[in-house]
Amino acid sequence: xxxKARPESRLFLLRMQSHVDSISMTPTGLRRTSGxxxxxxxxxxxILSIFLLGYFRFFQESANIDKRxxxxxxxxxxxxxxxxxxxIRLKREAFSPxxxxxxxxxxxxxGTECDIQLPFSSKYAGQLIPQGYSCEYESxxxxxxxxxxxxxxxxxxxxKEGHGIAAITSTVVLRKDREEKSSVLASYKLxxxxxxxxxxxxxxxxxxPAFDKALSVRNTGGKPRIIPFxxxxxxxxxxxxxxNSNVIENWGDSSLPYQEHSLWTAKNLDPAALNNAxxxxxxxxxxxxxxIVHCQEDIxxxxxxEMRGRGVLIADSxxxxxxxxxxxxxxxxxxxxxxxxxxxxxxxxxxxxxxAMNDKRSGTVLPGKNADIHGFIMVDRISxxxxxxxxxxxxxxxxxxxxxxxxxxxxxxxxxxISQTRxxxxxxx
Amino acid sequence: xxxxxxxxxxxxxxxxxxxxxLLFGLISLxxxxxxxxxxxxxxxxxxQHIAEKLAEEPIEFLRGTGYEGIIACxxxxxxxxxxxIWHSLADSNELTADDRPDAVSLFERKISLSPTVAExxxxxxxxxxxxxxxxxxxxxxxxxxxxTCSAFILxxx
Numbered sequence: 001x002x003x004k005a006r007p008e009s010r011l012f013l014l015r016m017q018s019h020v021d022s023i024s025m026t027p028t029g030l031r032r033t034s035g036x037x038x039x040x041x042x043x044x045x046x047i048l049s050i051f052l053l054g055y056f057r058f059f060q061e062s063a064n065i066d067k068r069x070x071x072x073x074x075x076x077x078x079x080x081x082x083x084x085x086x087x088i089r090l091k092r093e094a095f096s097p098x099x100x101x102x103x104x105x106x107x108x109x110x111g112t113e114c115d116i117q118l119p120f121s122s123k124y125a126g127q128l129i130p131q132g133y134s135c136e137y138e139s140x141x142x143x144x145x146x147x148x149x150x151x152x153x154x155x156x157x158x159x160k161e162g163h164g165i166a167a168i169t170s171t172v173v174l175r176k177d178r179e180e181k182s183s184v185l186a187s188y189k190l191x192x193x194x195x196x197x198x199x200x201x202x203x204x205x206x207x208x209p210a211f212d213k214a215l216s217v218r219n220t221g222g223k224p225r226i227i228p229f230x231x232x233x234x235x236x237x238x239x240x241x242x243x244n245s246n247v248i249e250n251w252g253d254s255s256l257p258y259q260e261h262s263l264w265t266a267k268n269l270d271p272a273a274l275n276n277a278x279x280x281x282x283x284x285x286x287x288x289x290x291x292i293v294h295c296q297e298d299i300x301x302x303x304x305x306e307m308r309g310r311g312v313l314i315a316d317s318x319x320x321x322x323x324x325x326x327x328x329x330x331x332x333x334x335x336x337x338x339x340x341x342x343x344x345x346x347x348x349x350x351x352x353x354x355x356a357m358n359d360k361r362s363g364t365v366l367p368g369k370n371a372d373i374h375g376f377i378m379v380d381r382i383s384x385x386x387x388x389x390x391x392x393x394x395x396x397x398x399x400x401x402x403x404x405x406x407x408x409x410x411x412x413x414x415x416x417x418i419s420q421t422r423x424x425x426x427x428x429x
Numbered sequence: 430x431x432x433x434x435x436x437x438x439x440x441x442x443x444x445x446x447x448x449x450x451l452l453f454g455l456i457s458l459x460x461x462x463x464x465x466x467x468x469x470x471x472x473x474x475x476x477q478h479i480a481e482k483l484a485e486e487p488i489e490f491l492r493g494t495g496y497e498g499i500i501a502c503x504x505x506x507x508x509x510x511x512x513x514i515w516h517s518l519a520d521s522n523e524l525t526a527d528d529r530p531d532a533v534s535l536f537e538r539k540i541s542l543s544p545t546v547a548e549x550x551x552x553x554x555x556x557x558x559x560x561x562x563x564x565x566x567x568x569x570x571x572x573x574x575x576x577t578c579s580a581f582i583l584x585x586x
Contacts, residue, residue: 041449048456055463065470066477073481073578077488081581084492088550091586120547120583127554128579 212401265291323348484578
C-alpha cells in the first residue's frame, strides 16, 4: 500500500511511522501483531520484579523474627519474675492484719482490686533487660468469687470466715529507648489465681469458751468448768477446778473447735510430710505454722524447738519433751490432740495453747514433770491424781485474747489457673 | 514510501533471544539467592530458638528448686548447671533426663548468680548467657549473637 504524504501533513506521517511496526501487510489487508519478544520480556521482567520486591520485603521482615523472639522472651521472663515477687508479697501481707492487701482479702468484696508494692522489682528490674531498653510493670490483686458458705452450702461458724480466689495480674511492657520517644517492642501479661481462706483461729463462740481462759474442762463429772486468768500466772491444782472455777451451761458436743475441715490449710499429712512442707523443720528445729495444719498421726517433739508464725497444729496426740519457744511476741501456736492426750515430759517453757478433746470425752494433758505452759489448756478431763503430784503452771499469753489476730488469711501454695497474654507490636509514643 | 513491516513467520532476532536469556538468568540468580537467604533466615531463627530454650532451662530448673536450690547451685552441687564458667552442653540433661536436640552441641552456656536483698525479701538474680562454640560453623559465628536470659528467684515465705 502506498501512502501519499502531503508536505503539510508531516506530523501525520511521523505518527504513522511510529505505528508502522505494529502493522503488517497481508493480501487480505491490515492486521495487528503480538509485538516483539523484547517488549514481552520487558513486561515479564517488570511483573517478576514487582513480585520479587514483595518477596524480598517478606524475607526482610522474617529476618527480624529472631529479634522479636528475643524481645518476647525478655518480657516473659520479666513478667514471671515480677509475678513471683507479687505472689510472695501477697502471702506476706495477707498474714499481716494491718496491711492493705489483708484488708482487701478480709473484706472480700468480689471484683475489688489493689496494687501490690514490689520493692525488690523496683530495685532490680532494670537488670532483667538489656541496655538501651526500658520496661514498665505493675501488679494487682483482685478478689474473685468469695463465698462465706462451706462446700456443703452451710454458713461457716464465724461470719467473717469464707474462701475465694485471689487473682494476681502482672503486666510488663518492654520499650526501646530512642531520642525523645520510645517504641513498644513487646508486652506480656500474666494472670495467676490462688485459692485463699479466711478462717478463725480463736473460734470462741457462745457454745464454748474463748481461748483467753486459763483452763477449760468439758467433763469434770459435773458441768463444764473454766478457770479464768485472775493474774497473768497461775499454778493450778485439782482443788482450784472444784472450788474456783466458773460453770459453763451450754458447752455442747457439737461445739468442738476447728470442726470445719474445708478451712484447714493442710490435711492428712504424716510426720515426714510435715517436715518436707516445712511445718516441723527437724533440721533447723523450727515449727512454722500458718492456719490450721493437720497431721494424721502422733507428733513427738523431742528436744527444744523455736515456734514461728501463728497457727494451729492438729494431730492424734502429742508428746512434748523439750521447750517450745516462740520467735516473736506476735507468734503463737495451738496444739490440738483430736484422739489422744498431750503428754508433757519437760519442765521447760512451752509457748502454746493446748487442746485435748475428742468424741469419747477422754482427752487430757498429762504432765510427766512440772509443766510450764505459756498459753491455755482446754481438755475433756483433768486427772486429780496427776495434779496432786505434778504442778501445772499457766502463764497468760495476751495474744490469745487479741481479736485482731483471731481471723487469719491463708493464701494457697498452688496456682490453680494461669493465663499468659503476649503482644508484640511496635508503636511509638 | 515503502513501509518496512515484520511478518508473522519471521521469528525472533538472535540478539532478542540473548537479551531474554540474560534477563531470565539474572532474575533466576536473584531468586536462588533469595531462597538461600530465606533458608539461612529460617536456620537462624531455629538456632535462636534453641539458644533461648538453653538459656531458659537453668532458670526454670532453679525456679522449681526454689531459693534453697539456688544456694546448692551456687556451691556447684548440680554438675549440669555449673556457675560462672562457660560449659558445653550434652545431648541430654543428666539431672532431668530430658533429651535435647543435636544442635545443642553448637552452643556453650554460662550461669551467673548474684545474691540480692530488698527490704525483707532475699533473692538471686540469675543471668544465663548462651553463645555458639568456637568450633561451630562460620555462619553461626557471624550471624548469631549471644542470647541472655535474666530472672529473679526469690525466697518464699
